Amino acid sequence: MSGFATHLWPLLVGNPLIWLALTLGGYLAGRALQNSSGGVPFVNPVLVAIAVVMAALAATGTSYRTYFAGAQLIHFLLGPATIALAVPLARHFALIRDNLRSVGLALLAGSASAIISSVAIVHLCGGPHVIALSMAPKAATTPIAMAVSKQIGGMPELTASVAILGGITAAIAGQWMLKMLAISDWRAQGLAAGVAGSGIAAAHVAARNETGAAFAAIGVGMNGLLTALLVPLLVALWH
Amino acid sequence: MLTGFLILMVFELLGELLQAAFQMPVPGSVIGMFLLAAALIITENGAVPAVTAVLKDLKRLSHFLLSWMGLFFVPVGAGLLAERDLLTREWFPVLAAVTGSTIISILTTGLVMHFLLRPQPVHSPQPGRVRP
Numbered sequence: 001m002s003g004f005a006t007h008l009w010p011l012l013v014g015n016p017l018i019w020l021a022l023t024l025g026g027y028l029a030g031r032a033l034q035n036s037s038g039g040v041p042f043v044n045p046v047l048v049a050i051a052v053v054m055a056a057l058a059a060t061g062t063s064y065r066t067y068f069a070g071a072q073l074i075h076f077l078l079g080p081a082t083i084a085l086a087v088p089l090a091r092h093f094a095l096i097r098d099n100l101r102s103v104g105l106a107l108l109a110g111s112a113s114a115i116i117s118s119v120a121i122v123h124l125c126g127g128p129h130v131i132a133l134s135m136a137p138k139a140a141t142t143p144i145a146m147a148v149s150k151q152i153g154g155m156p157e158l159t160a161s162v163a164i165l166g167g168i169t170a171a172i173a174g175q176w177m178l179k180m181l182a183i184s185d186w187r188a189q190g191l192a193a194g195v196a197g198s199g200i201a202a203a204h205v206a207a208r209n210e211t212g213a214a215f216a217a218i219g220v221g222m223n224g225l226l227t228a229l230l231v232p233l234l235v236a237l238w239h
Numbered sequence: 240m241l242t243g244f245l246i247l248m249v250f251e252l253l254g255e256l257l258q259a260a261f262q263m264p265v266p267g268s269v270i271g272m273f274l275l276a277a278a279l280i281i282t283e284n285g286a287v288p289a290v291t292a293v294l295k296d297l298k299r300l301s302h303f304l305l306s307w308m309g310l311f312f313v314p315v316g317a318g319l320l321a322e323r324d325l326l327t328r329e330w331f332p333v334l335a336a337v338t339g340s341t342i343i344s345i346l347t348t349g350l351v352m353h354f355l356l357r358p359q360p361v362h363s364p365q366p367g368r369v370r371p
Binding site: 023024026027045046049050053054057058064067068071072074075077078079080081082083084085086087088089090091093098099101102103105106107109110111113114117118119121122125126127128131132135138139141142143144147155157158160161162164165166167168169170171173174177178181183185187188189191192193195196197199200202203204206207213217219220221224225228 | 244247248250251254264265266268269271272273274275276277279280283297298300301302304305306307308309310311312313314315316317318319320321322325326329331332333334335336337338339340341342343344345346347348349350351352353355356357
């Protein structure tokens with residue numbers, strides 16, 4: 001064991017394969033768990049994989065930077081996958097155009113409620129103002145959320161973390177909550193996932209239904225734009 | 240699926256270029272997504288045989304990428320580790336606001352859609368809500 005630790009481990013840490021395998025393995029384990037549990041919402045493959053990776057990094061004392069450099073190839077596919085959302089979007093364009101008024105109003109309501117409620121809840125729980133500012137843009141897709149957070153004086157790294165937590169929450173709770181309210185329409189589910197949980201929740205919907213994917217794509221794209229416009233405006237009004 | 244991959248990369252690159260050139264507040268990949276959607280809507284109207292084969296390839300690839308999209312968020316998601324000090328110190332307001340506001344936003348978006356949407360034209364007509 002000590003031979004492994006001193007001689008082989010340093011070789012493995014620098015090899016991207018171990019971090020790629022860990023990420024893929026964690027995700028596949030999460031999917032297998034989800035299938036065998038009969039679809040329990042809390043067994044989300046993204047959440048399981050993140051937990052596996054974080055536990056492995058903590059156990060081996062590896063830094064996040066070392067891991068991220070290794071898992072770069074999987075991270076890279078996020079770009080092409082985002083562009084790929086254009087396919088369901090184009091295919092269901094007529095359906096979106098026919099419901100433009102509902103989609104527009106739902107976007108505005110969903111975007112504004114995410115911003116206002118996150119700031120309000122932090123203040124109600126006695127959290128510092130800088131955390132409230134960092135939470136305000138969290139429903140937007142991560143690069144937009146981070147840029148807006150920086151612009152209004154929040155902490156961009158915290159914003160990225162809560163954007164991911166929010167995405168996982170939306171993926172876990174979204175479908176289940178809307179079903180309880182008897183909202184089973186994929187147009188509503190897709191848009192709600194895209195607006196409230198951006199990419200992670202959109203990915204959850206896109207893997208299940210094509211109409212849902214189209215509305216999730218609109219939700220992610222337009223909520224990003226709206227958040228970039230609304231958050232600085234609302235913060236200016238607040239002061 | 241390589242032709243499809245090339246198309247996705249070209250549009251991502253195009254989005255990144257536009258984002259940088261015009262200092263747009265939206266990430267390049269989102270701009271690329273809207274550009275490709277527009278291109279697909281335009282080409283689908285005047286179907287050319289060569290284009291149809293390429294589109295089929297693109298559709299197969301995008302189906303594959305979208306069904307695995309969750310995986311691609313894991314490397315960024317593990318970045319939670321770098322924020323663990325702050326998250327353990329202020330866990331209560333952070334967690335309350337993340338879950339609370341995400342659920343509020345889902346319900347608001349979903350309910351507004353539910354009450355304003357026209358019934359879906361092809362399948363699953365909603366009983367009790369008849370609209371012209």
